[in-house]
Amino acid sequence: MASNYAGLLAEKLDQAGEGKQARLIRERLARAPVALASVQDASNGVSFGNLPVDGESHLHTVDVSHPKEDDAPLLLPSAIASRIGEFIANVQRYDELARVNAAMPSRLLAYGLPGTGKTKLARYVAAKLNLPLLTVRCDTLVSSLLGQTSRNLRRVFEFAQQRPCVLLLDEFDALASARGNERDVGELQRVVIALLQNIDAITESTVVIAATNHDRLLDPAVWRRFGFRVPMPIPDTALRKQLWAQFLLPYTIEGIDLNHLADISAGITGSNIEQVCLDTKRATVLASGSEISELELTRRLGLNLAITSGILLSTVEAEIHWLREWSPKHFSIRALAKLYGLSTRHIGKVIKEGSDHGTQERLRVNPGSTQTPD
Ligand SMILES: Nc1ncnc2c1ncn2[C@@H]1O[C@H](COP(=O)(O)OP(=O)(O)OP(=O)(O)O)[C@@H](O)[C@H]1O
Numbered sequence: 134m135a136s137n138y139a140g141l142l143a144e145k146l147d148q149a150g151e152g153k154q155a156r157l158i159r160e161r162l163a164r165a166p167v168a169l170a171s172v173q174d175a176s177n178g179v180s181f182g183n184l185p186v187d188g189e190s191h192l193h194t195v196d197v198s199h200p201k202e203d204d205a206p207l208l209l210p211s212a213i214a215s216r217i218g219e220f221i222a223n224v225q226r227y228d229e230l231a232r233v234n235a236a237m238p239s240r241l242l243a244y245g246l247p248g249t250g251k252t253k254l255a256r257y258v259a260a261k262l263n264l265p266l267l268t269v270r271c272d273t274l275v276s277s278l279l280g281q282t283s284r285n286l287r288r289v290f291e292f293a294q295q296r297p298c299v300l301l302l303d304e305f306d307a308l309a310s311a312r313g314n315e316r317d318v319g320e321l322q323r324v325v326i327a328l329l330q331n332i333d334a335i336t337e338s339t340v341v342i343a344a345t346n347h348d349r350l351l352d353p354a355v356w357r358r359f360g361f362r363v364p365m366p367i368p369d370t371a372l373r374k375q376l377w378a379q380f381l382l383p384y385t386i387e388g389i390d391l392n393h394l395a396d397i398s399a400g401i402t403g404s405n406i407e408q409v410c411l412d413t414k415r416a417t418v419l420a421s422g423s424e425i426s427e428l429e430l431t432r433r434l435g436l437n438l439a440i441t442s443g444i445l446l447s448t449v450e451a452e453i454h455w456l457r458e459w460s461p462k463h464f465s466i467r468a469l470a471k472l473y474g475l476s477t478r479h480i481g482k483v484i485k486e487g488s489d490h491g492t493q494e495r496l497r498v499n500p501g502s503t504q505t506p507d
């Protein structure tokens with residue numbers, strides 16, 4: 134309640150032209166985010182009225198959510214997990230650290246391939262801090278109208294200052310691409326400068342998380358603004374094993390060789406593993422099965438790997454041929470016949486002729502456009 138009223142007071146002061154007073158109140162609010170948020174039971178009592186909108190499209194530029202800690206934890210290499218722990222401690226005990234000049238601005242940059250858990254990380258941090266999450270899709274923030282982007286940006290940062298929250302700048306590269314790269318150079322330069330000014334203007338204790346797939350595109354000046362920089366890696370064998378076990382729950386995993394599964398799934402992301410598990414669980418329920426079939430799980434993994442490596446399997450025959458080549462140990466002729474409800478003779482024929490059918494087509498993968506077969 135106190136923080137609510139203080140926020141309202143700041144707004145009123147702003148309207149009355151008392152910007153300096155308003156800013157002092159907001160700074161104080163931002164400095165004690167955790168304490169305040171726990172008093173009011175995390176934002177449930179906080180209303181985020183007047184979400185900022187894009188002047189041109191009239192769409193909201195931020196989205197407010199209240200993440201709770203997930204049943205499925207974020208699984209990361211220990212060095213990265215402990216760095217994230219340090220970031221959370223830096224936010225929670227900011228005042229203590231600031232007293233001995235050891236506090237870092239509460240800004241974290243997460244970078245890594247799609248599906249490595251960056252958005253999940255932001256949700257995890259917000260849940261841990263018991264704060265609402267303000268998500269900004271930077272690509273929608275970038276307006277086609279010249280000058281509008283900087284205005285959008287300023288509104289978002291002002292909005293985030295009103296109440297204790299975690300500000301997530303998702304798809305951050307859309308904003309923070311290096312100066313002088315692609316697009317209208319002048320416009321991009323202005324956006325980057327506006328971004329730097331906005332970051333510099335907010336209090337150091339305001340929690341900002343930026344997520345990007347393209348860390349190399351980031352302007353070095355932006356990069357430097359984030360004291361905590363966390364790479365989100367593709368999971369290694371040990372982590373893949375844990376991810377398989379986690380996402381197969383609540384099914385029993387006793388009959389499944391997780392070590393082998395972890396071995397043959399090298400190179401895929403947590404998101405891919407989750408997808409394969411979900412699909413298999415769904416198929417199990419729909420077939421009224423009581424447990425996960427390892428063969429079916431492996432089949433779906435194989436098909437997922439085909440797609441991620443850009444191979445389009447347009448027919449059942451193409452699938453069969455691909456699976457057989459990928460893992461002859463799993464996909465014996467008999468196993469394939471059972472999986473696909475076909476005769477062993479037919480399967481044998483498909484395997485023999487598969488490559489001549491020309492049924493496997495390479496996808497031309499164009500980032501940012503739909504995938505089309507060659
Ligand atoms: N390391 C991980 N531990 C647990 N779950 C994971 C992990 N990596 C990915 N996932 C799962 O994959 C899903 C997608 O992850 P998320 O949306 O966070 O990826 P992202 O890095 O933000 O991807 P994008 O760049 O496409 O936005 C999550 O819901 C989560 O369940």
Ligand SMILES: [Mg+2]
Binds near residue numbers: 253303
């Ligand atoms: Mg994401």
